[in-house]
Amino acid sequence: MGSNKMPESAITYEFSRCMQCFRPIKTCYCKYIEPFDPGIKFVFLMHPKEAFKQRTGTGRLAHLTLKDSEILIGIDFTENKRLNALLNDSNYVPLLLYPGEDAWSAQTESEGQALKEMLGSKTLLVIVVDATWFFAKKILRLSNNIRPLQKLSFKAGYKSQFQFKTQPEEGCLSTIESCYYLINELKSAGICKDVSAEPLMNIFKRMVAFQLESQKERERSGEPDRYKLAGGIRAKKAAARKAKAEAEAAAKFSNNCLDL
Numbered sequence: 001m002g003s004n005k006m007p008e009s010a011i012t013y014e015f016s017r018c019m020q021c022f023r024p025i026k027t028c029y030c031k032y033i034e035p036f037d038p039g040i041k042f043v044f045l046m047h048p049k050e051a052f053k054q055r056t057g058t059g060r061l062a063h064l065t066l067k068d069s070e071i072l073i074g075i076d077f078t079e080n081k082r083l084n085a086l087l088n089d090s091n092y093v094p095l096l097l098y099p100g101e102d103a104w105s106a107q108t109e110s111e112g113q114a115l116k117e118m119l120g121s122k123t124l125l126v127i128v129v130d131a132t133w134f135f136a137k138k139i140l141r142l143s144n145n146i147r148p149l150q151k152l153s154f155k156a157g158y159k160s161q162f163q164f165k166t167q168p169e170e171g172c173l174s175t176i177e178s179c180y181y182l183i184n185e186l187k188s189a190g191i192c193k194d195v196s197a198e199p200l201m202n203i204f205k206r207m208v209a210f211q212l213e214s215q216k217e218r219e220r221s222g223e224p225d226r227y228k229l230a231g232g233i234r235a236k237k238a239a240a241r242k243a244k245a246e247a248e249a250a251a252k253f254s255n256n257c258l259d260l
């Protein structure tokens, strides 16, 4: 009696996704991830809207590749207990990975030297805001605990390989590329462990290649590009449903993170 089939919609969101990389199970990236320890602690601050994006979200892949890194989800982090515990931990020197004229670069001799002196035997804690520029600015504006941090960046001029995502301006890099270039610059300045950061670029390139292939596949099959349909009513409704599911999942995940 009865059918043991679950409604299609219930299965799709809850069970078809890898809970680590958030890719659909059949295209899970986890087997390609080679975790390594650069001797830096990375903390990714994710806007709830970014937290479960599997198509273009590279913060999660960076987190899976960087040992001793964490993801914290929120918008205003001022009262975030985990973040505040890390910021107040005297074993760490926290800096904010963020571009700007006031950002230090390890490649600038005086700033690299200042960084070394500041660190001594402590561990560098790099806070990364993993969000679109719009949301990154909002997170920074609201979070009184991270706004005063010294900014750290890298020399300009790296070009993103993120060919399928429209960046607001030339020179915008994905989160995973930013971590890659930062580690390389810190490494060459003798500030972090002498390890290869290539696992970051490897998984990123794999993701880009996979996305381009999927895009071509859609074009070949004549399937309408769901991103081009974004303005359509159906797509809008679907986006609203997805956003709701993501927000719910984010709330659940965020609660889990507090237990870490």
Ligand SMILES: [Zn+2]
Binding pocket: 018, 019, 020, 021, 022, 023, 028, 029, 030, 031
């Ligand atoms: Zn996975």
